Structures are given as structure tokens and as C-alpha cells.
Amino acid sequence: MYICVCKGITDTAIRDAVHRGADRMRDLKTCLGVSEQCGICACHAKEVLEQALMQKTVAQRHST
Numbered sequence: 001m002y003i004c005v006c007k008g009i010t011d012t013a014i015r016d017a018v019h020r021g022a023d024r025m026r027d028l029k030t031c032l033g034v035s036e037q038c039g040i041c042a043c044h045a046k047e048v049l050e051q052a053l054m055q056k057t058v059a060q061r062h063s064t
């Protein structure tokens, strides 16, 4: 699903960025360009970011 229409960024791309180490909106802006134009996507992108971070934390706990 597209999160940032201006840049064509999907939730999968955000989750992949989190997997590679992104953990702040600033990281998503830098590596993907999320929320750099109209900014309408910022709130939804943050939700996806937080959800992906939570899933990453849970996965790390189960792998140790």
C-alpha cells in the first residue's frame, strides 16, 4: 500500500528501511524521501514506522 504518494513509497519500503536500521522519521526522509513534498503522509508514515519498530523488537527478543 502506498504511504507517500508524492515519492511512491509503500509500507513495505518503510518496513525494509526499518529492517536496515532506520528508526526515526528523519531516517525515512533521508533514505526514502518520505514526507519531503506535501507532508500529508507524515502521520501515516510514522504509524508504519512505529509498528515496524515494534515488530523488529519482538522478533529480536524471540531470536535470542
Ligand code: FES
Residues within 6 Å of the ligand: 003, 004, 005, 006, 007, 034, 035, 036, 037, 038, 039, 040, 041, 042
Ligand atoms: S504524500 Fe508524502 S510528501 Fe506528499
